[in-house]
Amino acid sequence: SIDSQRLWSSLMEMAEIGKTPGGGSGRLALSESDGVGRRQLIEWAEALGCSVTIDEIGNLFIRREGKRPELDPVAFGSHLDTQPLGGRFDGVLGVLAGLEVLRTLDAAGIVTERPLLLVDWTNEEGSRFSPAMISSGVYAGVFDKQYMLSRTDRDGVTQGEALRAIGFEGSAPIGEPRFARFFELHIEQGPVLEDEALEIGVVDGVQGISWYDVCFSGQAAHSGTTPLRLRHDALRGASRMIDRLLDEALEQDPDAKITFGELDIVSPSRNVVPAQVRLTVDLRHLDDQRLASLEARFLDHLARATEHTGVEATYERIWHSPAVRFDADCVAMVEDSARQRGLSFRRMPSGAGHDSVYVARVAPTSMIFIPCLGGISHNEAEYSSPEQCAAGCQVLCDAVVRAAG
Amino acid sequence: SIDSQRLWSSLMEMAEIGKTPGGGSGRLALSESDGVGRRQLIEWAEALGCSVTIDEIGNLFIRREGKRPELDPVAFGSHLDTQPLGGRFDGVLGVLAGLEVLRTLDAAGIVTERPLLLVDWTNEEGSRFSPAMISSGVYAGVFDKQYMLSRTDRDGVTQGEALRAIGFEGSAPIGEPRFARFFELHIEQGPVLEDEALEIGVVDGVQGISWYDVCFSGQAAHSGTTPLRLRHDALRGASRMIDRLLDEALEQDPDAKITFGELDIVSPSRNVVPAQVRLTVDLRHLDDQRLASLEARFLDHLARATEHTGVEATYERIWHSPAVRFDADCVAMVEDSARQRGLSFRRMPSGAGHDSVYVARVAPTSMIFIPCLGGISHNEAEYSSPEQCAAGCQVLCDAVVRAAG
Ligand SMILES: NC(=O)NCCC(=O)O
Ligand SMILES: NC(=O)NCCC(=O)O
Numbered sequence: 140s141i142d143s144q145r146l147w148s149s150l151m152e153m154a155e156i157g158k159t160p161g162g163g164s165g166r167l168a169l170s171e172s173d174g175v176g177r178r179q180l181i182e183w184a185e186a187l188g189c190s191v192t193i194d195e196i197g198n199l200f201i202r203r204e205g206k207r208p209e210l211d212p213v214a215f216g217s218h219l220d221t222q223p224l225g226g227r228f229d230g231v232l233g234v235l236a237g238l239e240v241l242r243t244l245d246a247a248g249i250v251t252e253r254p255l256l257l258v259d260w261t262n263e264e265g266s267r268f269s270p271a272m273i274s275s276g277v278y279a280g281v282f283d284k285q286y287m288l289s290r291t292d293r294d295g296v297t298q299g300e301a302l303r304a305i306g307f308e309g310s311a312p313i314g315e316p317r318f319a320r321f322f323e324l325h326i327e328q329g330p331v332l333e334d335e336a337l338e339i340g341v342v343d344g345v346q347g348i349s350w351y352d353v354c355f356s357g358q359a360a361h362s363g364t365t366p367l368r369l370r371h372d373a374l375r376g377a378s379r380m381i382d383r384l385l386d387e388a389l390e391q392d393p394d395a396k397i398t399f400g401e402l403d404i405v406s407p408s409r410n411v412v413p414a415q416v417r418l419t420v421d422l423r424h425l426d427d428q429r430l431a432s433l434e435a436r437f438l439d440h441l442a443r444a445t446e447h448t449g450v451e452a453t454y455e456r457i458w459h460s461p462a463v464r465f466d467a468d469c470v471a472m473v474e475d476s477a478r479q480r481g482l483s484f485r486r487m488p489s490g491a492g493h494d495s496v497y498v499a500r501v502a503p504t505s506m507i508f509i510p511c512l513g514g515i516s517h518n519e520a521e522y523s524s525p526e527q528c529a530a531g532c533q534v535l536c537d538a539v540v541r542a543a544g
Numbered sequence: 545s546i547d548s549q550r551l552w553s554s555l556m557e558m559a560e561i562g563k564t565p566g567g568g569s570g571r572l573a574l575s576e577s578d579g580v581g582r583r584q585l586i587e588w589a590e591a592l593g594c595s596v597t598i599d600e601i602g603n604l605f606i607r608r609e610g611k612r613p614e615l616d617p618v619a620f621g622s623h624l625d626t627q628p629l630g631g632r633f634d635g636v637l638g639v640l641a642g643l644e645v646l647r648t649l650d651a652a653g654i655v656t657e658r659p660l661l662l663v664d665w666t667n668e669e670g671s672r673f674s675p676a677m678i679s680s681g682v683y684a685g686v687f688d689k690q691y692m693l694s695r696t697d698r699d700g701v702t703q704g705e706a707l708r709a710i711g712f713e714g715s716a717p718i719g720e721p722r723f724a725r726f727f728e729l730h731i732e733q734g735p736v737l738e739d740e741a742l743e744i745g746v747v748d749g750v751q752g753i754s755w756y757d758v759c760f761s762g763q764a765a766h767s768g769t770t771p772l773r774l775r776h777d778a779l780r781g782a783s784r785m786i787d788r789l790l791d792e793a794l795e796q797d798p799d800a801k802i803t804f805g806e807l808d809i810v811s812p813s814r815n816v817v818p819a820q821v822r823l824t825v826d827l828r829h830l831d832d833q834r835l836a837s838l839e840a841r842f843l844d845h846l847a848r849a850t851e852h853t854g855v856e857a858t859y860e861r862i863w864h865s866p867a868v869r870f871d872a873d874c875v876a877m878v879e880d881s882a883r884q885r886g887l888s889f890r891r892m893p894s895g896a897g898h899d900s901v902y903v904a905r906v907a908p909t910s911m912i913f914i915p916c917l918g919g920i921s922h923n924e925a926e927y928s929s930p931e932q933c934a935a936g937c938q939v940l941c942d943a944v945v946r947a948a949g
Contacts, residue, residue: 223811224764266813329769348768350814359629359923362803362826363753364734364895367794369919374804375790381783389772398767399779400814406628407806408671409755409824411922419814421767490769514774517816518764 141536142246143529146239150528153179153219153235154227163519164227168220168262169197169298174305176219180259183238187245189257193309196274196287197261197302200311203241205254205543213251213543214318214502215240215535216258217325218494222266226326226521228511228528233324234259236532240539252544253319260494261302268298269419270350270458275494278314279501318502320469320542323495324535325506326523330514331487338530339477339484340508343470345496346396346488347430350458351420353377353441357450359414371449374404374413380444384437395433396423396490420454425488427462463496469505469538476537477507482530491516507534546941547651548934551644555933558584558624558640559632568924569632573625573667574602574703579710581624585664588643592650594662598714601679601692602666602707605716608646610659610948618656618948619723619907620645620940621663622730623899627671631731631926633916633933638729639664641937645944657949658724665899666707673703674824675755675863680899683719684906723907725874725947728900729940730911731928735919736892743935744882744889745913748875750901751801751893752835755863756825758782758846762855764819776854779809779818785849789842800838801828801895825859830893832867868901874910874943881942882912887935896921912939 156179157172159165166172177199181191184201192200202212217233237257244251260278265271268290276282288299302308327333332340357371381399388395398421405415422437424430438454445452470486477484487508495504509531512522561584562577564570571577582604586596589606597605607617622638642662649656665683670676673695681687693704707713732738737745762776786804793800803826810820827842829835843859850857875891882889892913900909914936917927 222813222816264813265815269814271815327769328766330774346768358920361733361896361921361923362805363751363801363828363897364732364919364921365801366798367790367800367802368798369735372790372803374807375786378783378786378790381780382787385772385777385780385783393771393773395772396768396770397772398777398815398817400767400809400816400818401812402779402807402809404805404807408627408669408922409674409805410670410676410803410826411627411805412803413805414923421815423768491766492768514769515763515765516769517766517813518819 141239141243141529141532143525145242146236146528146532147525149235149238150227150231153231159224159519161224161519163521164221164225165223166219166221167223167267168264169301169305171305173220174307177259177307180219180234187241189241192311193307194311194313195309196277196284196313197307197309198274198278199259201257203255205251207252208254210253211317211319212254212256213320213539214256214258215322215539217323218260218263220262220264222264222517224519226516226518228326228521228523229328229516230263232326232528236324236535239532240536243536251540255539255543256318263494267292271492272494272497275497279497280314281497281500284313321495321498321502321504322469322535322538323493323506324531325493325508326511326516327508328491328511328516332508332510333514335485337485338482339534340487341470341474341477341484342465342489342506342508343486344462344464344488345492346423346425346490347427347462348460348492349422349430349434349456351454351456353418353420353452353454355416355450355452357414360412362410362412365412370412372412373416373450376444376448376450376452377402377416377418379448380440383444384440392433394425423490425462460492460496463499465499465505466503469503472538472541473505473507473534476534476541480533480537482534507531546644546648546934546937548930550647551641551933551937552930554640554643555632555636558636564629564924566629566924568926569626569630570628571624571626572628572672573669574706574710576710578625579712582664582712585624585639592646594646597716598712599716599718600714601682601689601718602712602714603679603683604664606662608660610656612657613659615658616722616724617659617661618725618944619661619663620727620944622728623665623668625667625669627669627922629924631921631923633731633926633928634733634921635668637731637933641729641940644937645941648941656945660944660948661721661723667703668899672697676897677899677902680902684902685719686902686905689718726900726903726907726909727874727940727943728898728911729936730898730913731916731921732913733896733916733921737913737915738919740890742890743887744939745892746875746879746882746889747894747911747913748870748891749893750868750897751828751830751895752832752867753865753897754827754835754839754861756859756861758823758825758857758859760821760855760857762819765817767815767817770817775817777817778821778855781849781853781855781857782807782821782823784853785845788849789845797838799830828895830867865897865901868904870904870910871908874908877943877946878910878912878939881939881946885938885942887939912936
C-alpha cells in the first residue's frame with residue numbers, strides 16, 4: 140500500500156514552489172518556478188536510483204528498470220506546470236502520485252517485469268503558450284516540434300527560448316520510448332464525484348475542445364466628441380457577441396462550455412473608443428457533432444455582433460482536439476483496481492483536456508479521477524483531501540503493477 | 545499676420561518627438577518623450593527672449609514681458625501630452641499656435657500693454673494618469689496638489705515620480721500668476737465644423753463629464769468542467785452591461801456619450817473563467833441634468849447585469865466635471881476676431897474636456913476650434929490642414945492682442 144502521509148508531504152512541498160498569495164500555485168509552463176519544480180522532482184527520483192532523460196521539448200522521463208528491460212515500459216504521470224493563479228493539485232497530483240508509486244515499490248523491494256516510466260509533460264495547461272497538452276501532442280505526432288518551439292507568450296518569448304532559459308532543452312529524441320500502457324491520475328476539476336459522494340472516477344473519455352483567437356476591429360475615436368451612432372467600437376462588438384452567445388447557450392444548450400478567458404483592448408485609454416479588441420474563445424462539448432454545431436453558433440453570433448455594431452472581425456481556430464474514447468482494457472484495469480480496494484466509483488468523461496488525450500493515440504491509455512472540493516479548479520482554492528489523494532494514488536499503483544506484471 | 549508656414553513646421557517638428565508607426569504622436573503625460581517635447585518648446589521660447597517658469601506640478605509658463613509688467617498677463621496655451629496612439633494636433637496646436645503668436649509679435653516688434661503668457665499644462669489627456677485636465681485643475685484650486693502627485697499609472701508609478709523622472713518638478717508656487725484672460729485654440733475633435741464647411745468654432749461651453757472605475761467580481765473556474773449555469777463569469781457581467789447600456793442609449797438618447805476605454809481581466813488565462821474584470825467608464829452629456837440621468841441609467845444597467853449573470857460589482861466615480869459656460873466677453877472677442885478676418889464661424893459647445901474648463905473658474909476664458917478631418921481625434925490619423933491651423937492661429941493672435949492692448 141502507498142504511504143498517504145509521504146504523498147501529502149511531497150504535494151505540500153511542491154506547492155511551496157511558486158506559491159501564490161491566495162494559497163495556490165503559480166508555476167506557469169517553462170517559468171523559473173517550473174524549472175525549480177522540475178529539479179525538485181529529479182532530485183526525488185534520483186534518490187530512488189531512477190534514471191532521468193529529457194527530450195528535445197523538455198518532457199521528463201523517470202525510469203525504474205524492470206526485470207525485462209527490453210520490453211516497452213508502463214508509463215504514468217501528468218504535468219507540474221499550473222495556471223497563473225492555479226491550484227496545488229491540478230497535474231501535480233498525477234506526477235507526485237507516480238513518484239509515490241515508485242517509492243512504494245522501492246520500499247517493498249518489488250521489481251516489475253516491465254520497466255516503469257514516470258512522465259512530466261511540458262506545458263499541459265496551455266495558459267502561457269497555447270495550445271494546451273502541446274508536448275504530449277508532439278510526442279504523439281499530432282504537432283510538429285518546430286510548431287511547439289515557435290509558439291510565443293504574451294511578451295513574445297518563444298517556447299523554445301523559455302525551454303532553454305530554464306535549462307530543460309534535452310537531447311533525447313521525441314516520441315521515445317513507446318509505452319506499453321499509460322495511466323494518468325488527476326483531480327476531476329468538476330463537481331460530479333463530490334455530488335455523488337464517490338471516491339474514484341474511472342475516466343473513459345474526454346470531451347472535444349476548440350480554441351479560437353478573435354480580433355474585432357473598429358476605429359479609434361474621441362470619447363467626448365464622437366456620437367454613439369458614428370462609432371465603430373470594437374469592445375461593443377466583442378461584448379455583444381459574448382452577451383448574446385452565452386445567453387442563448389444557457390437557454391438552449393446547457394451542456395455547452397463557452398469561455399472567453401483573455402480579452403485585451405489594443406492600446407487602451409479611458410477617453411478613446413476602442414479600435415481593436417483581441418480575445419480568446421474556448422468551446423467544448425462531450426460530443427463532436429454538438430461541438431461542431433456550437434462552433435457554428437459562435438461564428439453566427441460573431442457575424443451578427445459585427446453587423447449590429449458596425450465593426451469587423453477576423454478569427455482563427457488555433458486548436459481542435461476531438462472527443463476521445465480511452466482504451467477499454469486500460470479502463471477495465473482502473474475499474475478493477477478501484478473495485479478490489481473497495482472504493483466507490485463510476486465511469487465518467489473528462490471535461491478538461493489532459494495529456495492522456497494525445498498519448499491515447501499511440502498507446503493504450505486511461506485515467507483516474509478523484510473528487511475535489513466544490514468541483515473548483517483553475518483557482519487557488521482548489522482542494523482534495525489527503526485521503527482522497529491517497530485513494531487515487533492507490534488505484535494508480537494497483538493499475539500500474541497489474542499492467543507491468 | 546501670423547506665418548502659416550512657420551507654424552506648420554513647428555507642428556511637424558514636434559510630431560517627430562514620440563512619433564508612432566501609424567503616423568501619429570505618442571507622448572503620454574510625463575513620459576520621456578513628453579520631456580523631450582517640453583525641452584523643445586523651452587528652447588524655442590528662450591530664442592525669443594521669453595522667460596520660463598515651471599510650477600510644482602510641471603505646468604510650464606512662458607512669459608513675454610508687456611509695457612506694464614505689474615498687470616496680470618493675458619494667457620493662452622494648451623498641452624503637449626497626447627494619447628498613447630494620438631494625433632499630431634490635439635493640444636499641440638494650442639501650444640505651438642501660442643508660440644507662433646509670440647514669434648509674430650517679436651518679428652513685428654510689437655510690445656503689448658499686458659504681459660503675455662504661453663502655458664503648457666501637465667497631463668491634460670488623463671490617459672496615463674486619471675483624471676484629465678488635472679494640472680489646470682490644481683492651478684484653479686479644484687484638485688489638491690497631493691492628490692495630483694499621488695495618482696498612479698498602470699505600472700504603479702505616481703505622477704510625482706514621473707514628474708521628477710523627466711526633470712519637470714518646478715519650484716514656482718501653484719496658482720500663480722493669475723490671468724487677466726485665457727484663450728485656448730484646439731482642433732474640434734468632432735465632425736460639426738467640417739460638416740457645415742465652417743472655418744472657426746467659437747466655443748461657448750463644454751459638456752459635463754463623469755468617469756467611473758468599475759470592478760466585476762465572480763469566481764475563477766475551469767473552462768472545460770464548469771457548467772455555464774454554475775459559473776460566476778466576471779467578463780459575462782461586464783459584457784452584458786456594455787451591450788445593453790449601449791443598445792438602449794442608441795435608441796433612446798442619441799446625444800449621450802458612453803465609452804468603456806479600458807477593460808482588464810485580472811490574471812487572464814484561456815481556460816479559466818474570468819474571476820475579476822476592471823473597466824473604466826466615461827459618460828458625457830451637454831446638459832448636467834441629462835448627464836445625471838445617464839449616470840443613473842448606467843448604475844441601473846450595472847445592477848441588472850450583475851443580477852442576471854450572478855456576479856458582483858463595485859464602482860467609484862473618480863471624476864466629475866460639470867458642464868461649463870465660458871465668459872461672454874472672451875467669447876465675443878473670439879467671435880469678433882473671426883468676423884474681422886472674414887472667416888466663417890459658428891458658436892458651439894465642446895464635446896471634449898479642455899484645460900479651459902478649469903481655468904474658467906479663476907479667469908475669464910474662451911476657446912477657438914478649427915475643423916479636423918472626418919472629426920477624427922484620439923487617433924493617429926487626426927488631421928487639420930496648414931490653412932485650417934493658420935486660420936485658428938490668426939484668430940488666437942487677434943484675440944490675444946485685443947485683450948492685451
Ligand atoms: N487539466 C487541465 O486543466 N488541462 C488544461 C487544458 C484544458 O484547458 O482542459
Ligand atoms: N481635448 C481632449 O482630448 N482632452 C482629453 C480630455 C477628454 O477626455 O475630453
